[in-house]
Amino acid sequence: MARVAVVYFSGSGHTHLMAEAVAQGAASVGETTVDLLRITGEQITNGRWRDDGVMDVLNRADAIVFGSPTYMGGVAAQFKAFVDAASGIWFQQGWKDKLAGGFTHSGSPSGDKQGTLLYLAINAAQHGMVWVGSAEMPDATGVNRLGSFLGVMGQSPLDTSGAPPTLDAGDRETARRYGQLIAQIAQRWRQVADQPER
């Protein structure tokens, strides 16, 4: 039994579709509980984020997958407000030894998304978490079509038509496989954690 939490912010809805795909992949692995947690601007007061319920779920997770659009070359401010709110947990190293992963979305193929994934890995390392990359080579079906390795990238052209957001099929499958991989590793990591103390 392993617990995978996917915590993310989404503005236009594309990152939400990626989060759903990661969650679906994780849920496809037996004996896995998946929590999909969306950060919103409403949880932020005077620049500070707070939602004790979300933190409780994250504190119980074996793996946390972090997701944010790439806005202006980095994670969205709303997502960073969540990250900063975990500084008390960091100080206690409450997430130490958990697994971590990340995903991001923007409007261009490169679009400075690598910087966002690097940031997510930096933050996870501060928490003492172990980072699981996407571990998928680009292939002809569209899996990892953008060529990302630290985590999963999605890309959609800017659309001002007002139509519901969609996600490239290759990006979706990449995200789904990533969720699956993380749940598999979490299962085994969990078995390990259930053994005598390291």
Next chain:
Amino acid sequence: MARVAVVYFSGSGHTHLMAEAVAQGAASVGETTVDLLRITGEQITNGRWRDDGVMDVLNRADAIVFGSPTYMGGVAAQFKAFVDAASGIWFQQGWKDKLAGGFTHSGSPSGDKQGTLLYLAINAAQHGMVWVGSAEMPDATGVNRLGSFLGVMGQSPLDTSGAPPTLDAGDRETARRYGQLIAQIAQRWRQVADQPER
């Protein structure tokens, strides 16, 4: 006549002291107008920052120096909220050809502050700005004692005594020289900008 704006967030007050030193250095260069603009959490509503007055000053500047503490391995969420609010300006490339620089502060000598400066440079590049690094070699007087090149780093040990924040003398001098350098380059860049269009 050149205009240098220093826009920053500060929680504990250390980054504020760095901002003041940058501003002091810039103001020491003749015919330079310096604006010191502090981002606050109160300017953020539902996760979104807005302050038209601050943006007006930035739009008129020849050089913008960005400053933020390094929190959880990156810029503070409040600072990122300001950055995200400039996405409309980015879309119009309203800050194109301006000079940019950056500074950050944290509690450890390294403390993942390089990641923050890298982020500030990424954001400036998205805006089409030209990045001016600190251009100071570490020396025996404490200038650039931490060994930072993309911008200026400050570091102070965690202090929970409640005493007013202080800044290392070497870090302060490094920040002051950086302000001076940026104002000097802004003066000359401005002369250039006053010439026929590039």
Next chain:
Amino acid sequence: MARVAVVYFSGSGHTHLMAEAVAQGAASVGETTVDLLRITGEQITNGRWRDDGVMDVLNRADAIVFGSPTYMGGVAAQFKAFVDAASGIWFQQGWKDKLAGGFTHSGSPSGDKQGTLLYLAINAAQHGMVWVGSAEMPDATGVNRLGSFLGVMGQSPLDTSGAPPTLDAGDRETARRYGQLIAQIAQRWRQVADQPER
């Protein structure tokens, strides 16, 4: 009169095509001397690169544009050997105040190329150089189609046919405009440098 040097390594030849486009763009600006300098493995002995002629040209340049393929997530080792050989110049800050820029190429749209550009900017900052980004928004003609801002990215699918390398037309035009921009800024920077000392 300004001098722009383009110094690069190329394995498969794609980065060479980008270097040529940058040089062509720079040469299109009046009164600009352009040097195209290719780093080769033969210049490396026991892991150390040396070519005094190349260094002499770089020492005289007003702007240096650095180029390397992205191999295994970073600059090619051969290019890094050149960079390391400039540590003596760094120690003397011999390239201080020169303009810098960068470009890279790989087989995937993202392909961890942002990390390479970040590295090139870090190295330039160590040298006290001023960094000029690409300053082009992605447009419908293919200019900046990958969405890169710190410098220029090119991408070509893996081709094992043995045919001569080619470069995407949008990537080529982005590189050409970048060379032009750098030469223009170098012209004006040079005028500035010819004025009394900063």
Next chain:
Amino acid sequence: MARVAVVYFSGSGHTHLMAEAVAQGAASVGETTVDLLRITGEQITNGRWRDDGVMDVLNRADAIVFGSPTYMGGVAAQFKAFVDAASGIWFQQGWKDKLAGGFTHSGSPSGDKQGTLLYLAINAAQHGMVWVGSAEMPDATGVNRLGSFLGVMGQSPLDTSGAPPTLDAGDRETARRYGQLIAQIAQRWRQVADQPER
């Protein structure tokens, strides 16, 4: 039974001392085989590194810890030549699912060492490896005195006296604990790997 390999380049000898401390920490964990593999310039011909014996050891390892000085803001060219030589292994994803970690050394407290650790993590992610950070909070004994989380940093002032290199006691202890952590995780990861296929 787990195998930990430490592969590194060292110029001045400081990174070698760090590598020894990592190896010592790993060897202190029962049933762990540790290989200490030093990259040298002599292994490089025409810019390309080759040493089949080193690669054989790495291919058998459960965990690979990568180490390089930070030269000019990144890994040493000699180390990068080794990294590039693993591109064939990467293409086959031969190191997929192995554990990875990293360490670096330079002459300044910050000294752009974070960029080196970020690069090591990027490369490991390309290989499909799982990244283990240092997971040590800075403490009063000097452990993690520099404030590094993705991996371990060491720092020594420039010394031109010709005396043998030394390593700060806190940096050494941080490196030793890191080796121990990686061996412990490798033991358990190995148990997991011995179970039915993921």
